[in-house]
Amino acid sequence: MSSVSLQPVSGRRKRADRGARAIVALFTGIALIPLFFILYYLLKEGLGAWSWDFFTTDPTGSFLGDPGGIKSAILGTIEMVAIATAVAVPIGVGVAIWLVEYGRQSWLATGVRYFIDVMTGVPSIVFGLFVYITLVVTNFGGASFAGYKGAIALALLMLPVVTRSAEVVLLLVPNTLREAAYALGAPRWKVIFKIVLPTALPGMVTGILLAIARAAGETAPLLFTATIVNATTFNLGDRMNSLPALIFQDVGQAQDRLVQIAWGAALTLVAMILILTILARLVQRRSRLS
Template sequence: MSTLTAPGRPTAPGRPTDLRGRRLPLPVRLGLAVAALAVAAGIVYGADLGGPVLVVVLGALLYLLGLYAASRSVEGPRQARNRVWSALIHSAFVLAVLPLLSVVWTLVSKGMDRLDGNFFGTSMNNIGARDPMGGAYHAIVGTLEQVGIAALITVPLGILCAIYVVEYGRGRFAFLVRFFVDVMTGIPSIVAGLFVLAFWVLMVTPLFNDGQPAYSGFAASLALSVLMLPLVIRSTEEMLRLVPAPLREGSYALGVPKWKTILRIVLPTALPGIVTGVMLSIARAAGETAPVLLVAGGTAAINFDPFQNNQASLSLFVYQQAGDASRYAPARAWTAALTLVALVLVLTIAAKLLARRNRLAR
């Protein structure tokens, strides 16, 4: 009488009866990886075919072939295919993470040179090409004010528009709203800057400035709002669609009005995703250079008033310092880039923690 592993299924001769079966040990897989790299290095450098990049690529191919052969002989063909595909997925993850790590390492290593109090406490006003001092205080102020005003304009409009499209929008008008949101998503930043330049700077501001066009940080905020709005609408719309319909139906069954259901049930449920979309739009706005250059002009002095006179931003500061002939300018540019990334990271973490705390409080 044969041993059964499942009702009516006899065990194949020579196959283990353990449900887990035999496994390819980790030291064997590590040994295959080392051997593959060694063979690849011998082939590449022995034949003088290339450098370390080709060694890694050829070693990866040899490792996959060796892993498949070893796993097939020990674990069977199904597990061998699973091993190969798992290795490919992990390799894709490493390839995706390597550029990010490279960018972070480059920013940190080169941005530490001017990471001092003078950089964060002074501007570039009266700083010459031979002066090693000077900082980005004026640019930090400009970025915070411009992005903050843009967020105040865009976030309520974007969320309300998404609520209309998901909860109320029907027919041709809702279709047109979705269509124009999709079109605006692909608008280049220079187009948004030109639009605000033509409409606000050249047409509106002369009415209040004795006929003269006026550049300002508020004009930059309007241009950034044009770029942020489709991202906020689209991300909020997708998050609202993910809220389960039974939540709405249960609220309606209890006699709760639709507006209150949206305010107290739908929005809190979708809040983490909405916050993520808002922070992505803020990150994009904080890194834009062309709109600020067109409608805010940029300045080397500190300007706390976003409604009057030129104003700088961190992205514009990086652009200007990267093209400056001074030997001290590249260090300022790298430190400003690191500051911009750190600023967006801090804002994102703070928003995530705030959204998570509010969700837990409910």
């Protein structure tokens, strides 16, 4: 026995290695092609539609004449997403607090977790259908379609995302912090509001912003809850326009100017969502927990 001889890697194995690596890199490149094309087309077609009037006038609904702008859609989206956030965040964070601080591994907590998971998987259109059946068809509140009904559909969509992300962050809060507070004689509600929530806040904000970004891009649940109109409204009981619904309506039109509006609206929507996503990442970087 002289020495261990290291066999050189055979040519076949070398080729297999190089080939496989090339394929993996190629596929990764392929994954980015659609992103590139979508952004390229959005900018190319969308920027042409952007103008001062585009943002400050309502759609006119006229097919041949001046199609107007997208003001009502932008405001409608902001209004409905804001309401949805105001509904979904307190409930979602509340349930998450209960899961982490009270429920833990009890059978009830397991059940709640399971149902939240079920909710995550429900297609957005089915939530829209649910709100349509329970609130729109029944003329709840005296009207069929209404902005707040759209907001409720969006809130249903956001709720599981907010809950799960908040739960994950709350679990990351070190138990030693809680124990230290209890040791100082603090009551439980103060431990939750003064110790746990502030510590978890940045991480929860990230999850909430991502949930908002997701809700802002949803079309299906809005189509038959808030529907599509032209006029701007601040009355939540009225039918309310939204960017995704407007885009969906204009895609089907055989009118170049309406299609142009759709591209401009799409660019606006993507810009809004990107800003939220970037904000979410920035907040996440600040967080000490994740």
